[in-house]
Amino acid sequence: MIFDEVPTTVRAGAMVFSGGAGDDGFFIEKWKGWGPVATKRSITKRSNAAGSFPTQGYPDDRTLIFSGRCHANGAERMGWFENQFSGLFMDGLGGRVLVEHGGYVTWAYGFRADQPDFESEIPGSTSTYQLGLWFPDPRKFGLITPDQIFSGPHGVNIITQNDGNYEARPVMTVSGNMPGGYLVNGPNALGYGVTHAVVPGHPHVIDMNDGSLTIDGVRIYGATPINADTWGVPPAGQAVQILHPASGTGNLSIAVPPTYI
Incomplete structure (x- = not known):
């Protein structure tokens, strides 16, 4: 296996894995899987012709594997590190994994991939470890900064920008006083229409990942009888x-999170 250049930092749950070397904590020496992913597609062979029928491909899931050493000053400290490592994402729910690498800070939602390994090398001082994390959604998201939030009043074209290399799904916040509801027109004649009133101080939040509408953190059903299209912002596009x-x-x-694959 060819390993990639180690990252600056990986943060998973309450744990921090650092690139390089040190004398207290977890340090990464090898890692693989934060770069390109495979493409998956359904293939139907041509029975009376060469090859297969063309089908659209999609990015496959992602598995990140990294290993290195854990250093500590004494057996008690090493035992604490081992317990922290053993409990990472063991609730089965997974969590956000944030990676600083190559000048970028990106994150994805990961789960434990397989049996982790933690072995003593020098008792009370150094242990080796290996950890695998599985990401069913292979997309990586940049942190949203003020530059990725685009706003304007009704009736005005709002041009959004995606600084990533893969389609970004925006999150829209609709505020004001609109007792009769509203329609958000998107690209390519798409639209998201809502009949539920917008009340001052209680904005509507529309997530283009799944088309959901929430108000004060509560998901609202049946408020989009007109249409509820979803859309994305193309990579390096508008x-x-x-x-x-x-x-x-x-x-x-x-808000348009820079999205990478």
Whole structure:
């Protein structure tokens, strides 16, 4: 296996794995899997012709494997590190894994991939470890900064930008006073229409990953009888959205996380 250049830092749950060397904590010496992923597709062979029928491919899931050494000053400290390592994501729910590497800070949602390894090398001083993390969604997301939030009043074209290399799904926040609901027009004649009133101080949050609408953290059902299209912002590209109130006035704010594959 060819390993990639080690990252600056990997943060998983409450744990920190550092690139390079040190005398207290976990340090990464080898890692693989944060770069390109395989493509998956359903293949149907041509029975009376060469090859197969063309089908669209999609990024496959991601597995990150890294290993190195854990250093500690004494057996008690080493035991604490081992317990921390053994309990990582053992609730089965997984968690956010944040990676600083190559000048970028990205994160993805990962789970334990297999049996981890933690072995004493020098008792009370040095242990070796290996950890695998599985990411069913292979996308990596950059941190949202003010540069990735695009806002404007109703009736105005809002041009969003994706600085990543893969389609980004925006999260839209609709605020104001719109008793009759509203329609958000997106690219390619797509639209997201809501009949539920927008009340001052209780904005609507629309997640283009799954088309969900939430108000004050509660998911709302049955409020999109017009249409509930979803869309993305193309890699290194732009998309235009515009808010149309049925009545009243409103504001549209769109957060676009840089998205990578």
